[in-house]
Amino acid sequence: MEKFGYAQSPKFDTYASRLMPREEYFTMGHRSCQGCGEALAVRWVTKAIGEDAIIAHATGCMEIVSSGLPQTAWMHPWIHVAFENTAAVASGVESGLKILERKGKLSGPRPKVVAMGGDGGTSDIGLQALSGAMERGHDFTYVCWDNEAYMNTGIQRSSSTPFGAMTTTSPPGKQSFGQSTWKKDMVAIAVAHGIPYVATASPSYVFDLYFKIRKAIETPGPAYVHVLSVCPTGWRSPTDLSVRLGRLAAETAVFPLYEVVNGEYHLTMQPHKIRPIRDYLKPQGRFRHLRDPEIDYIQMRVIERYRELLAKCGLPEPEFPFLPEEEAPVEEGA
Amino acid sequence: MSAKPAKAKRVGMEVSIAVSHAVQLARAEAIAAYPITPQTHIVEHLSSLVANGELEAEFVNVESEHSAISTCIGMSAAGARTYTATSSQGLALMHEILYITSAMRFPIVMTVANRALSGPLSIWNDHSDIMGARDIGWIQIFVENGQEAFDHSVMAFKIAENAKVLLPTIINLDGFILSHVVEALEMVDQATVDKFLPAYVPRHNLDPKHPVTMGAFAMPEIYTEVKMNHQVTLTQSYDHILKVWNEWGKLTGRQYQPVERYQTKDAKILLLTMGCLSEVAEIAVEEMRDQGLPVGLLKLRLWRPFPFQDLREAVKGAELLIVCDRALSLGGPGGPVLSEVRSALYPMAERPATVGYIIGLGGRDVNPSAFKDIVNKAQAEVSEGLKEEFHLYGVRG
Amino acid sequence: MTTPGTALRKPLDQTTWQEIELGGVLREPGSAREYRVGDWRSQHPVWTKSRCIRCGVCWTVCPEPAIIEEPGGYFDMDPYYCKGCGTCARECVTGCITMVPEEE
Numbered sequence: 001m002e003k004f005g006y007a008q009s010p011k012f013d014t015y016a017s018r019l020m021p022r023e024e025y026f027t028m029g030h031r032s033c034q035g036c037g038e039a040l041a042v043r044w045v046t047k048a049i050g051e052d053a054i055i056a057h058a059t060g061c062m063e064i065v066s067s068g069l070p071q072t073a074w075m076h077p078w079i080h081v082a083f084e085n086t087a088a089v090a091s092g093v094e095s096g097l098k099i100l101e102r103k104g105k106l107s108g109p110r111p112k113v114v115a116m117g118g119d120g121g122t123s124d125i126g127l128q129a130l131s132g133a134m135e136r137g138h139d140f141t142y143v144c145w146d147n148e149a150y151m152n153t154g155i156q157r158s159s160s161t162p163f164g165a166m167t168t169t170s171p172p173g174k175q176s177f178g179q180s181t182w183k184k185d186m187v188a189i190a191v192a193h194g195i196p197y198v199a200t201a202s203p204s205y206v207f208d209l210y211f212k213i214r215k216a217i218e219t220p221g222p223a224y225v226h227v228l229s230v231c232p233t234g235w236r237s238p239t240d241l242s243v244r245l246g247r248l249a250a251e252t253a254v255f256p257l258y259e260v261v262n263g264e265y266h267l268t269m270q271p272h273k274i275r276p277i278r279d280y281l282k283p284q285g286r287f288r289h290l291r292d293p294e295i296d297y298i299q300m301r302v303i304e305r306y307r308e309l310l311a312k313c314g315l316p317e318p319e320f321p322f323l324p325e326e327e328a329p330v331e332e333g334a
Numbered sequence: 335m336s337a338k339p340a341k342a343k344r345v346g347m348e349v350s351i352a353v354s355h356a357v358q359l360a361r362a363e364a365i366a367a368y369p370i371t372p373q374t375h376i377v378e379h380l381s382s383l384v385a386n387g388e389l390e391a392e393f394v395n396v397e398s399e400h401s402a403i404s405t406c407i408g409m410s411a412a413g414a415r416t417y418t419a420t421s422s423q424g425l426a427l428m429h430e431i432l433y434i435t436s437a438m439r440f441p442i443v444m445t446v447a448n449r450a451l452s453g454p455l456s457i458w459n460d461h462s463d464i465m466g467a468r469d470i471g472w473i474q475i476f477v478e479n480g481q482e483a484f485d486h487s488v489m490a491f492k493i494a495e496n497a498k499v500l501l502p503t504i505i506n507l508d509g510f511i512l513s514h515v516v517e518a519l520e521m522v523d524q525a526t527v528d529k530f531l532p533a534y535v536p537r538h539n540l541d542p543k544h545p546v547t548m549g550a551f552a553m554p555e556i557y558t559e560v561k562m563n564h565q566v567t568l569t570q571s572y573d574h575i576l577k578v579w580n581e582w583g584k585l586t587g588r589q590y591q592p593v594e595r596y597q598t599k600d601a602k603i604l605l606l607t608m609g610c611l612s613e614v615a616e617i618a619v620e621e622m623r624d625q626g627l628p629v630g631l632l633k634l635r636l637w638r639p640f641p642f643q644d645l646r647e648a649v650k651g652a653e654l655l656i657v658c659d660r661a662l663s664l665g666g667p668g669g670p671v672l673s674e675v676r677s678a679l680y681p682m683a684e685r686p687a688t689v690g691y692i693i694g695l696g697g698r699d700v701n702p703s704a705f706k707d708i709v710n711k712a713q714a715e716v717s718e719g720l721k722e723e724f725h726l727y728g729v730r731g
Numbered sequence: 732m733t734t735p736g737t738a739l740r741k742p743l744d745q746t747t748w749q750e751i752e753l754g755g756v757l758r759e760p761g762s763a764r765e766y767r768v769g770d771w772r773s774q775h776p777v778w779t780k781s782r783c784i785r786c787g788v789c790w791t792v793c794p795e796p797a798i799i800e801e802p803g804g805y806f807d808m809d810p811y812y813c814k815g816c817g818t819c820a821r822e823c824v825t826g827c828i829t830m831v832p833e834e835e
Contacts, residue, residue, distance in 0.1 A: 004820075016786075016787070017650040017786060017787030017788055017790060017791040018786075018787045019786075020791070024761075024796060027761040027763055027764050027811065028764060028768070028795040028796055028797055028811075028812040029761075029763035029764045029765060029766040029767075029768060030768075030795075031766070031768065032794060033814075034771065034772070034814040034815060034816035035794065035814075035816030035817070035818055036794050036816075039794040039795070040792065040793075040794040043794065051542055052542045053542065054412075054540045054542065054710070056408065063551075064551060066763060067547055067549070067551060067757070068551055068552075068553065068742065069550045069551065069552045069553065069560075069755060069757070070550070070746075070757060070762065070814075071757070071762045071763045071765060071766060072547035072757045072759070072760060072761070072762055072763055073761065073763035073764075074545070074547050074760060074761070075545060075760045075761050076542070076545055076760070077540040077541055077542055077544075077545040077546055078540075078545070078546075078547045078548065079407075079408070079540060079547075079548040079549055080548065080549030080550070081408075081431065081434055081438075081549055082403060082404070082409055082430060082431060084400070085400060085404035085431065086407070087403060088396060088400070088401035088402075088404035089404050089406045089407055089408040089411075090408060091394060091396070091401075091405050091408060092364070092366060092394070092404065092405035092406060092407060092408020092409040092410075092412070093408040093409070093411060093412045093540060094408070094412075095364055095366070095392040095394050095405070095408070095409055095412075095414075096363075096364050096408060096409035096410070096411070096414035096416075097365045097391070097411025097412045099364055099390070099391060099409075099414050100363070100412065100413055100414055102390065103363070103390065105413070107543070108543075111541075111542050118758065123484055128398060129397070129398075129400075129401050129404065131397065132396055132397030132398075132401055135397075136394065136395070151752070153783070163799060195482070196789075198736070201781050203792075206791055206792075238817075239727050239816040239817055240816055240817030240818050240820060241820070241821065242794075242816075242818060243792050243818055243821070243822050244821060260701060268564060273582060283625065296391050297821070299811040306817075317721040324713060328620060331612075437754065437755070438754045438755070439753055440754075500753065500754075511820055537753060538753050538754055538756050545760045546757060546758050546760070547756070547757040547758050547760065548754065548756050548757075549755075550755060550757050552755065553743060555743045555744040556743050556744075556746060558748075559746060559747060559748040559750075560748070560751050560755055562748035563748045563749070563751040566748070581791075634784035706786075
């Protein structure tokens with residue numbers, strides 16, 4: 001593990017912004033919204049993957065804001081083909097590089113291959129290609145930018161949209177409280193493919209994200225990193241709260257930060273006290289319409305899933321100072 | 335025919351296997367394929383060649399045809415010589431990516447073992463699959479026998495990878511009727527192919543030492559210009575295609591043309607076919623000539639870029655041109671080939687009358703007597719006046 | 732102040748089809764730097780230097796990034812790129828950044 005970003009001594013590790021690499025691989029001038037959490041994530045992931053890497057990117061917010069002819073915000077060799085085939089394109093780049101290496105046509109070591117896609121392009125339309133790439137064991141890393149909807153096309157729901165969220169295709173109304181199904185567990189799907197490294201990460205925890213990406217890149221074989229990308233435009237939150245919301249997501253156990261190394265679960269951010277879900281939901285306009293039964297249900301499910309995760313990590317429970325007294329009557333899929 | 339070089343070796347071989355050997359001789363480096371009848375023997379044999387170390391390549395078994403062409407794009411973008419094969423539904427599934435492949439100028443070679451498109455499901459031969467892909471911006475060539483399948487599969491790489499072309503290329507061969515039959519053909523040896531086809535030098539690839547961005551989006555101000563660039567490149571690839579064919583002609587004695595003629599001297603009536611139907615039509619033409627009928631055959635080999643000049647030259651002097659399609663454009667003004675041929679001939683001051691017949695859909699057998707029947711019917715129609723836009727030959731009911 | 736890319740190429744609506752690069756490939760990485768996204772903002776950050784501890788958190792959390800380090804280790808916004816989101820002000824450890832509305 002490189003020594004930049006943190007300094008190691010026998011007594012403790014030092015994490016400091018000033019020790020992080022300064023060179024920008026996702027340059028300013030990209031057309032993302034003000035306060036875009038996803039752009040922040042891309043900025044740090046592209047620093048973490050290093051210079052010797054090739055990126056295959058799906059259609060989506062980050063592709064559109066960064067690659068309008070004739071300008072590009074990418075410093076890496078970068079290819080965009082379509083929406084649902086990023087993992088397949090990355091498989092091709094990886095295989096192409098492999099044969100070129102075997103035939104002695106590469107002038108240096110084989111560059112790393114990184115595939116990037118949004119939640120729509122990963123868990124919905126891109127799931128087949130991702131599954132195929134993971135099953136075939138290609139040596140690549142897949143990074144999912146999860147802003148929890150099809151944001152680039154105008155905030156339509158995806159299978160990553162959280163329960164109860166308002167999107168333009170899951171709007172609340174007289175007969176609906178918004179998204180009626182729970183968020184698809186992409187990490188579990190990745191783990192089920194038996195790949196050596198899977199992780200969740202967030203740009204609100206920059207060092208955690210940075211080192212997880214480095215681990216993913218250095219792990220031979222497929223690696224999958226799921227990055228929470230706060231979207232103020234789609235989540236209806238203030239533009240300056242993106243980093244804070246990412247932190248709240250981890251502190252309320254909505255988006256715990258963990259990694260699965262060869263099937264073994266490790267929690268990388270362990271809050272001692274879990275904050276109530278309302279702390280996370282309140283700043284987001286997309287949850288404004290939720291009433292107590294829905295919120296209590298979400299709270300219960302979040303705790304339930306967090307307890308399952310803790311069991312997999314072999315960790316004791318933290319404090320839940322606010323546990324509801326009885327289960328909410330709202331059923332999923334109603 | 336000019337003298338053939340001594341290195342040629344004549345063998346009896348299933349055409350699919352011959353195509354795999356052509357790909358092997360061309361030293362394809364990266365193959366991503368998904369199995370679909372009747373392309374399967376091609377990819378099966380290629381995969382066995384790779385497994386035995388007889389072809390040094392990465393063979394990726396993808397999980398769908400959409401991923402097959404996408405993976406091929408990645409392979410070509412990395413800088414490898416790339417190949418794939420498909421048919422029918424597979425080609426249809428690749429559809430959106432096919433346009434992107436040619437727009438991004440990746441010189442991928444693809445064999446399409448032509449098979450009918452579903453609705454209803456049919457694994458048998460017709461041209462509906464490739465006719466649904468006319469606008470994808472690839473170079474498209476038809477072959478009619480095993481020798482041509484072998485020859486054109488090798489040449490396709492040279493055509494596609496030409497620095498002034500850099501366009502993906504499809505070689506169409508009829509599924510089952512050609513892919514699964516054993517034919518006699520002459521292979522060319524590795525040394526000859528190596529001399530004919532040097533190693534692939536990519537003009538644009540993904541390399542951290544020279545980073546580029548591929549696949550940027552285009553605003554309305556620039557989209558038309560990008561398309562014009564592609565159109566001109568595809569149209570001008572004609573010259574490079576002919577150069578490659580001429581070179582192969584000198585090498586092997588087998589010279590190919592965009593529109594080939596069979597017994598067209600003094601022909602007043604011309605049949606036009608593509609693919610294996612051409613060989614059946616040749617027999618019919620011979621028999622009709624024996625009976626004194628001035629019939630000839632045009633075999634359309636180069637489909638994209640469309641050979642306007644060659645076609646207009648070839649029909650000069652004919653009074654009747656009968657276009658035989660092996661695909662039906664539902665609700666349209668005729669079979670795809672009929673529509674395009676009519677449109678190509680329209681500006682001519684003097685041109686033959688055109689009549690369209692659609693035959694052999696879904697693998698229905700076509701024998702020489704069908705062509706004779708078609709010629710009679712077409713002649714009658716011209717004298718009595720056109721009654722229908724086109725005809726579905728042999729339909730019962 | 733960051734100097735954007737100096738290569739001033741033709742405006743898009745004057746580019747001819749012959750000038751299109753092979754496959755629409757863009758050969759200048761980072762050319763997005765030429766685009767002045769700073770025009771979008773309606774507020775901008777102002778640092779109170781006396782309370783700044785030069786930790787670099789503001790630089791870390793800027794999504795553009797539009798924060799540049801001055802000699803001496805203090806930070807300031809890059810007016811060419813700052814979109815005025817306010818994340819730096821919100822995340823500042825000592826609270827020394829204030830968001831100030833753009834003048835009319």
